[in-house]
Amino acid sequence: MGKKLLTEHIHVPGINSFDVYKQHGGYASVERALKQMTPAEVVEEVKKSGLRGRGGAGFPTGMKWSFIDKKSGKPRYLVCNADESEPGTFKDRYLMEKIPHLLIEGMIVSSFALEAHLSFIYIRGEYKWIYELLWKAVNEAKANGYLGHNILGTGYHLDIVVHCGAGAYICGEETALIESLEGKRGNPRIKPPFPAIQGLYGNPTVVNNVESIAAVPWIVNHGGEAYSKFGVGRSAGTKLISACGNIRKPGVYEIDLSLPVKEFLYSDEYCGGMANGKRLKAVVAGGSSVPILPAELFLQTADGKDRLMSYESLNEGGFASGTMLGSGGFIVYDEDACIVRNTWNFTRFYHHESCGQCSPCREGTGWMEKVLHNLESGHGTSGDIDLLWDIQRKIDGNTICPLGDAAAWPVASAIRHFREEFEWHVAEPELSQKRNYGLLNSTKEKLYHTEATIES
Amino acid sequence: MLAVKTNKPVNFSESAQAKAREIMDRYPTGKHKSAIIPILHIAQEENENWLSVDTMDYVAGLMKIKPVEVYEVATFYSMFNLKPVGRFLLEVCHTGPCAVRGAEWLIDYLCSKLNIKPGGTTADNMFTVKGVECLGACGYAPMMQIGKYYYEHLDTPEKVDALIEQLRNRVDYKHENWVV
Ligand SMILES: Cc1cc2nc3c(=O)[nH]c(=O)nc-3n(C[C@H](O)[C@H](O)[C@H](O)COP(=O)(O)O)c2cc1C
Numbered sequence: 028m029g030k031k032l033l034t035e036h037i038h039v040p041g042i043n044s045f046d047v048y049k050q051h052g053g054y055a056s057v058e059r060a061l062k063q064m065t066p067a068e069v070v071e072e073v074k075k076s077g078l079r080g081r082g083g084a085g086f087p088t089g090m091k092w093s094f095i096d097k098k099s100g101k102p103r104y105l106v107c108n109a110d111e112s113e114p115g116t117f118k119d120r121y122l123m124e125k126i127p128h129l130l131i132e133g134m135i136v137s138s139f140a141l142e143a144h145l146s147f148i149y150i151r152g153e154y155k156w157i158y159e160l161l162w163k164a165v166n167e168a169k170a171n172g173y174l175g176h177n178i179l180g181t182g183y184h185l186d187i188v189v190h191c192g193a194g195a196y197i198c199g200e201e202t203a204l205i206e207s208l209e210g211k212r213g214n215p216r217i218k219p220p221f222p223a224i225q226g227l228y229g230n231p232t233v234v235n236n237v238e239s240i241a242a243v244p245w246i247v248n249h250g251g252e253a254y255s256k257f258g259v260g261r262s263a264g265t266k267l268i269s270a271c272g273n274i275r276k277p278g279v280y281e282i283d284l285s286l287p288v289k290e291f292l293y294s295d296e297y298c299g300g301m302a303n304g305k306r307l308k309a310v311v312a313g314g315s316s317v318p319i320l321p322a323e324l325f326l327q328t329a330d331g332k333d334r335l336m337s338y339e340s341l342n343e344g345g346f347a348s349g350t351m352l353g354s355g356g357f358i359v360y361d362e363d364a365c366i367v368r369n370t371w372n373f374t375r376f377y378h379h380e381s382c383g384q385c386s387p388c389r390e391g392t393g394w395m396e397k398v399l400h401n402l403e404s405g406h407g408t409s410g411d412i413d414l415l416w417d418i419q420r421k422i423d424g425n426t427i428c429p430l431g432d433a434a435a436w437p438v439a440s441a442i443r444h445f446r447e448e449f450e451w452h453v454a455e456p457e458l459s460q461k462r463n464y465g466l467l468n469s470t471k472e473k474l475y476h477t478e479a480t481i482e483s
Numbered sequence: 484m485l486a487v488k489t490n491k492p493v494n495f496s497e498s499a500q501a502k503a504r505e506i507m508d509r510y511p512t513g514k515h516k517s518a519i520i521p522i523l524h525i526a527q528e529e530n531e532n533w534l535s536v537d538t539m540d541y542v543a544g545l546m547k548i549k550p551v552e553v554y555e556v557a558t559f560y561s562m563f564n565l566k567p568v569g570r571f572l573l574e575v576c577h578t579g580p581c582a583v584r585g586a587e588w589l590i591d592y593l594c595s596k597l598n599i600k601p602g603g604t605t606a607d608n609m610f611t612v613k614g615v616e617c618l619g620a621c622g623y624a625p626m627m628q629i630g631k632y633y634y635e636h637l638d639t640p641e642k643v644d645a646l647i648e649q650l651r652n653r654v655d656y657k658h659e660n661w662v663v
């Protein structure tokens with residue numbers, strides 16, 4: 028069993044209370060950082076750890092911290108991104124609802140490293156009950172001297188404000204999140220200037236994902252080097268994966284980033300294999316935005332190597348035959364899934380969530396949704412597939428924020444790997460309303476496991 | 484979406500007003516506009532779970548900002564209802580991962596059981612059914628959100644029937660008070 032750095036104590040009864048959390052070693056990193064280290068030393072440990080942002084982009088956390096403007100003398104802010112809305116992703120929720128003090132502890136140490144005195148947690152509005160849990164945790168930490176004025180007598184002071192959104196995927200994008208936190212519509216800003224120079228209220232700001240911040244206490248307690256020994260190469264540490272779709276055991280799992288994908292999918296310790304004895308058709312490995320892969324390219328790279336659940340291994344082959352780890356939203360499709368319908372569904376999502384500032388994104392997502400809906404409902408024409416390809420290419424790379432790319436990639440990858448299925452919808456409009464293409468004509472039979480074949 | 488004006492006078496309860504002031508104080512001096520979303524959540528609760536133009540104007544007055552600043556925000560975020568909804572708003576996630584685990588069945592089942600279309604409200608004003616995008620419960624699908632709570636693993640007619648029955652019997656229901 029892989030070592031758990033974030034979730035070791037998550038099943039301890041009462042761990043969501045300050046006292047139980049503290050009894051299990053909680054808040055030790057605050058003592059250590061504030062009493063024995065300088066902010067620069069904390070940044071240094073996080074750099075050494077190799078921790079990469081867990082929100083989706085995988086940018087090195089320590090490096091991001093070192094960009095923050097400390098010279099101008101303006102107030103600095105840490106903003107925790109708890110907007111979690113990428114389809115397939117429900118891992119931050121798991122951490123926050125089970126062990127909220129881990130996030131608060133991480134916020135204190137990270138704010139100290141950035142020399143911030145006011146920090147925010149921006150949580151999506153739908154997670155109301157977690158918003159309340161987080162406020163409770165903040166108030167408990169404050170009552171015990173870990174927040175507020177002169178923390179533990181060290182002279183450092185910090186307040187944390189938990190702030191809620193109100194339903195908008197785009198507010199997960201860091202500059203849209205900042206706009207929203209300022210009390211406006213969530214329209215992403217043009218970069219530069221980057222938030223590290225001009226973020227919240229025009230001041231230097233770091234935005235980090237919940238899971239990134241929650242990894243910091245372990246790094247401070249055990250050292251960056253110890254952390255970097257987990258995982259593989261530039262994919263250091265552990266990662267939470269939220270697994271869903273047609274698997275036997277949906278849920279959130281903390282994995283070592285060197286774990287082979289087959290083991291993750293088929294072992295009983297994790298997903299437990301396919302549900303109902305069905306065969307595997309496709310996987311979206313890192314949230315709805317990353318390219319979908321057919322089973323054979325997901326389990327093995329184009330040149331026949333077994334894939335690992337690491338940033339690099341999942342990306343091997345680029346977008347031609349690879350994908351991305353993304354946010355860790357792991358969606359599994361069995362032989363009955365309809366790729367065209369799924370692509371239409373995702374495109375509807377991006378169309379609904381586009382903020383509407385750039386025309387390629389606003390118009391393109393709506394157009395793709397319409398064309399895909401036609402195809403799905405048996406009204407497609409032979410030109411539609413090329414048209415879709417054309418629209419997604421015009422969106423990709425031509426917008427203010429990456430939501431445009433995120434809308435283009437699922438369409439591009441579905442056509443790239445499942446073109447025959449799209450063509451079948453055009454050629455067999457009536458049949459396609461009665462049944463799915465499934466694994467028709469599949470030649471890669473041997474790779475489509477049904478049973479859990481890996482011992483755990 | 485067009486907002487609705489009711490011409491009814493709006494006044495928050497004492498406790499809601501106090502809460503709104505406390506929330507505005509959380510942000511740095513001069514930045515109290517940040518409080519708009521949390522306060523609109525309160526406003527929605529004070530107004531049977533939706534925002535009329537009158538309610539938004541009241542919020543603008545309370546926050547000392549322009550009404551248009553409130554409209555801009557209220558129309559952007561999907562949790563703000565710009566027209567009346569039933570006493571229980573059943574928000575079923577219909578995004579991809581939930582769809583592969585039966586979300587479409589759940590919406591169809593609810594709508595035929597309650598005899599409404601998606602987006603519609605029952606004649607007795609008890610239930611509104613709405614398809615919404617990913618709620619971060621993808622592994623526990625099919626699921627829906629009602630007020631503050633998530634109801635997950637709703638994969639059989641029996642479970643859905645029992646839940647609806649339970650809701651019908653909650654005479655004391657008030658939209659959950661939101662902000663701590
Ligand atoms: C459309 C869009 C949605 C995003 N949603 C989220 C989100 O829900 N949570 C998150 O942490 N990051 C999200 N991101 C990434 C953030 O912009 C940002 O990179 C991240 O919060 C940085 O934190 P990290 O470096 O710790 O990963 C999103 C990005 C885009 C373009």
Ligand code: SF4
Pocket residue numbers: 197214215380381382383384385386388389426427428429430431
């Ligand atoms: S890409 Fe889409 S979501 Fe992003 S700023 Fe442009 S219109 Fe808005």
Ligand code: FES
Pocket residue numbers: 114115116576577578579580581582616617618619620621622624
């Ligand atoms: S797709 Fe339904 S909760 Fe995520």
